[in-house]
Amino acid sequence: MTTTAAEFLPGNLVRARGREWVVQSDGHTTDGALRLRPLGGADADVITLLPELEFNPVEHASFAPPDPAQAGNHAAALLLRDALRLKLRAGAGPFRSFGNIAVEPRAYQLVPLLMALRLPTVRLLIGDDVGIGKTIEAALVVRELMDRGEIQRVAVLCPPHLVEQWQGELQQRFNLPAVALTAASASRLERQLPHGVGLFDHHPVVVVSLDYIKSERHREHFLSIAPECIVVDEAHTCSASGAGKQLRFELLQRLAADEARHLLLLTATPHSGDEVAFFNLLSLLNPAFVELQRRVSKDDPLRLQLARHFVQRRRKDIAEWQAATQDGHGFPRRMKAELTYQLSGAWGSFFDDVQAYCRELAEATEQSGSTGGARLIWYATLALLRCVASSPAAAAKALTTRLEGRLAAGDEDADDDGFTDLHDGTAEDLTSLDLEPPAQLQGQSGTQRLQALIAKAEKLSGAAGDPKLAVLVTHVGQLLSDGYAPVVFCRYVATANYVAGELKKHFPGAVIDAVTGELAPEERRERVEHMGEADAAGGRVLVATDCLSEGINLQHLFTAVVHYDMAWNPTRHEQREGRVDRYGQRAPEVRCTMLYGQNNPVDGFVLKVILRKGDAIQKELGVLVPMPEDRQRINQAMVKAALMKRPTGNGPQLGFDFDEPEQLLAPLQVQWEDALEKARGNRTVFRQLGVHPAEVLPEWHKQQEALGSQADVQRFLTSACARLNAPLERHHSQYRLHTQHLPQPLRLRLADEGLVPEGNAKPLVLDLDDLHRSHPVVSLLAEYLIETALQGESTLAARCAATVTADVDRITTVVLLRLRHQLSYQQQKASFQMLAEECLALAIRGRQAPEWLTGPDAARLLESVPAGNLPREAAQREVARALEALQAERPRLDALAEQRATALRHDHERVRQATGRRIGAGAGQHQVQACLPVDVVGVYVLLPDAV
Structure with missing residues (x-):
């Protein structure tokens, strides 16, 4: 008799090819095949078969009860429970994806996910502040939609410097293998596609560089x-x-024109004072939202509709959430400080000489009447004085690099375009060059005056001649002494390499390295990762240019930021600090220090007119409002300030009279105030209304209960390794696992995953804080323990035990159940079928008129402290009696499974439900059916201690 795939539903237990399997959610393929996962196996062991072609028919199977002869101890019982729960991938609970991710999201990060599930087509603008975790929030939505079967393919569009970060995050945290589509990789990806197969059919998850789709040909193809x-x-x-940017917007408009397409927009600055840009973004969610530009009533129905699509939280808002949810994993305190140094002695003399040199060139050019020459002098002055303020190395580099050909004398746009590499990027583009700007004018290279300046710069290197470096050395020493690991941000490559070299001389015991734009993006990442792997007992210091102010997260290794060179854009400072002070930072406090020259007119002007203004706005509003762009005015003001004579005394830095340069920037300051007012008004009008902590907490707790927390992962790992004769060994902030002591089958599986060090001589280094349930080490350990327990090969993780404990006052049987449910629902007239599994502890107190307990109270009994173990014969007898009594209660177990199925249906309907009403065609039509009979995985008898 043959069988067909139609006879089996997701969650069914079947027997095929001599073993038991569980039918998967995507178990029915279009060609009538079945996808099956081994009963105790992993996703990698899933097979596809055609029932009609099997020699022996595929049959429904039943789960064998525990064998009393295989009784173990109580610690082995808890280990099996943890292994089962951590191996759940299609875990019960309101979300389908949490078993497949390697991150433990915070409660506030579930808000965009809940908002997404309440929309028939997901259109969200996530405008959370820097470092809150927008990438995680968006990837949670994507992973959930994929695991529900509502989408099969996704593209992430991002700036080129973020491509690798997105690719890594999707792979490492969300188990979504992604490929990068860039100008460099496009041809290779196309060549590797099988004949007749499209890119997204072969690679369902693709990260696309926005630069790649700039051209019309690429844009149309995409x-x-x-x-x-x-x-x-x-x-x-x-x-x-x-x-x-207009071409990019047109691309998004055409993508959004498909009303069935899901669209997630992420930005830390949704509104930066540019009204047109802000409402352009809103129009991608719904073209009707453009009307809100003229409608500001808080009770406007259209604004209330927008609240379902737009979420924006500041750090302050997140702190309020964490207080409401009692989530102890908050953001660190950001402690800011300023350090000053004096341009004095040889260094002060050098600065004065450079200023005098620039003035002389300016006077000569002015007398010649050359308009183009004036622009060259502007450039040379700013380039030289900024490099001088940075380091002797940067000054020498600028003085020895010719400027000729950079600014055409007759080019009227040169004022704007020629100064690009002097500035620190705009709010939209923070990827400016870190090469030193050329400052040597044509015909000046051989002058005695210029050669003398270069010689002076070269002699100033080192803490003895460089007062700025001397202040840094003292400050870094204090940070290291206090246990901090700083990132020192420099503006130029020469400065970064100079600073790193000098710090190595002063702190030979510390791990110190430099990362600059000289390195390719992958090399930068590798260098940072290498610093994490090195023995940092003497401290860790990274010196970097702004090539690291975006794209690579530094919060896991570093706890302080030093602005060695002040930025000319407050957004850049926020980006630097946001690399360290962000989601995932475990330190309670992050220190941020800014260095500036107390009598340097350039530093003084930037500090007073730009940085402190930006800081004041951020403190008032809670988010940064980018400085308006007016490069020509900024250049003029900077030159005026740069040529001011520095005070010779020890007066305060802001003792400079910046009246004239400030007047030049007065219109820009007015624009900045206007942007602040618009941002303040929009935060009031468009404040997030839709989801509150009371709505999120039940879902958050249910998911943690169903799948286990990170603390459960750590307990399981330490217990499992100890019982497998390879206890974890503490080493600084990490642990070492000596894999050579593990059983050979497990070693082979670890080797297949590349987790056994070469030659098996070195231990595997693990950071427990970064390990999650889907990490290969955790998965393989759990898989091995479950398989050996179910096959009766070992009692390391025991299916039954009898224990004496003071934690019970009468005989109590704890039953470990695995429940499987068939979940189906409709969304936008499409039907979806899924498998949901859960691991449930049931406690039966007493044997006469027993009391049944489920939930946390029953689960905690598995963590009881044994007072002693029974003799083997007595333990087997107690387990056999418990199994016999349980067999008579099978109807009650089935009824319990039906109750859990009903609860699961309510969970899924609730997260799909909008406030007070259902939305979307067919939304909420969930059906959940329990797969019976229930799997009795473990039976554990707890006997009261007579003492």
Whole structure:
């Protein structure tokens, strides 16, 4: 008799090819095949078979009860429970994806996910502040939609410097293998595609560089193959004015025109004072939202509709959430400080000489009447004085690099374009060059005056001649002494290499390295990772240029930021600090220090007119409002300030009279105030209303109860390794696992995953804080323990035990159940079928008129402290009696499974439900059916201690 795939539903237990399998959610393929996972196996062991072609028919199977002869001890019982729970991938609870992710999201990060599940087509603008975790929030939505079967393909559009970060986050945290589509990789990816197969059919998850799809040919091709879900990071760069940005916006408009396409827009600055750009973003969610530009009533129905699509939280808002949810994993305190140094002695003399040199060139150019020459002098003055303020190395580099050819004398746009590498990027583009700007004018290279300046700069290197470096050395020493690991941000490559070299001389015991734009992006990442792997007992210091102010997260290794060179843009300072002070930072406090020259007119002007203004706005509003762009005015003001004579005494830094340069920037300051007012008004009008802590907490707790927390992962790992004769060994902030002591089958599996060090001589180094349930080490340990327990090969993780304990006052049987449910629902007239599994502890107190307990009270009994173990014969007898009594209660077990199925249906309907009403065609039509009979995985008898 043959069987067909239609006879089996997700969650069914079947027997095929001599073993038991569980039918998967995608168990029915279009060709009538079945996808099956081994009963105790992993996702990697899933097979696909055609029932009609099997020699022996596929049959429904039943789960064998525990064998009293295989009784173990109580610690082995808890180990099996933890292994079962951590191996759940399609875990019960309100979300389908949490078993497949390697991150433990915070409660506030579930808000966008809940908002997404309440929309028939997901259109969200996530405008959370820097470092809150927008990437995680968006990836949670994507993973959930994929695990529900509602999408199969997704593209992430982002700036080129974020491609690798997105690719890594999706792979490492969300188990979504992604490929990068960039100008460099496109041809290779196309060549590797099988004949006749499209990119997104072969690679369901693709991270696309926005630079790649700039050209019309690439843009049109992407539009023709674009998947059903699009994520856009740094979305504000696609909505502002400018030719390149306008093309990006048109691309998004055409993508959004498909009303069935899911669209997630991410930006830390959804509104930066540019009204057109802001409402362009809103129009991608719904074209009707453009009308809100003229409608500001808080009770406007259209504004209330927007609240379902737009979420924006500041650090302050997150702190309020954490207080409401009692979530102890808050953001660190950001402690800011300023350090000053004097331009004095040889260094002060050098600065004065450079200023005098610039003035002489300016006077000579002015007398010649050359307009183009004046622009060259502007450039040379700012370049030289900024490099002088940075380091002797940067000053020498600027003085020895010719400026000729950079600014054409007759080019009227040169004022704007020629100064690009002097500035620190705009709000939309923070990837400016870190090479030193050229400052040597044509015809000046051989002058005695210039050669004398270069010689002076070269002699000033080192803490003895460089007062700025001397202050840094003292400060870094204090930070290291206090247990901090700082990132020192420099503006130029020469400065970073100079500072790193000098710090190595002063702190030979510390791990110190430099990362600059000289390195390719992958090399930068590798260098940072290498610092994490090195023995940092003497401290860790990273010296970097702004090539690291975006794209690579530093919060796991570093706890302080030093602005060695002040930025000319407050957004840049926030980006630097946000690399360290962000989601995942475990230190309670992050220190941020800014160095500036007390009598340096350039530093003084930037500090007073730009940075402190930006800081005041951020303190008032809670988010940064980018400085308006007016490069020509800024250049003029900077030159005026740069040529001011520095005070010779020890007066305060802000003792400079910046009246004239401040007047030049007065219109810009007015624009900045206007932007602040608009941002303040929009935060009031568009404040997030839809989801509150009381709505999120039940879902958060249910998910942690169903799948286990990170603390459960750590307990399981330490217990499992100890019982497998390879206890973890503490080493600084990490642990070492000596894999050579593990059983050979487990070693082979670890080796297949590349987790056994070469030659098996070195231990495997693990950071327990970064390990999650889906980490290969955790998965393989759990898989091995479950398999050996179910096959009766070992009692390391025991299916039955009898224990004496003072934690019970009468005989109590704890039953470990595995429940499987068939979950189906409709969304937008499409039907979806899924498998949901859960591990449940049931406690039966007493044997006469027993009392049944479930929930946390029953689960805690598995953590009882044994007072002693029974003799083997007595333990087997107690387990046999418990199994016999349980067999008579099978109807009650089935009824319990039906109750859990009903609860699961309510959970899924609740997260799909909007406030007070259902939305979407067919939303909420969930059906959950328990797969019977229930799997009795473990039976553990607890006997009261007579003492």
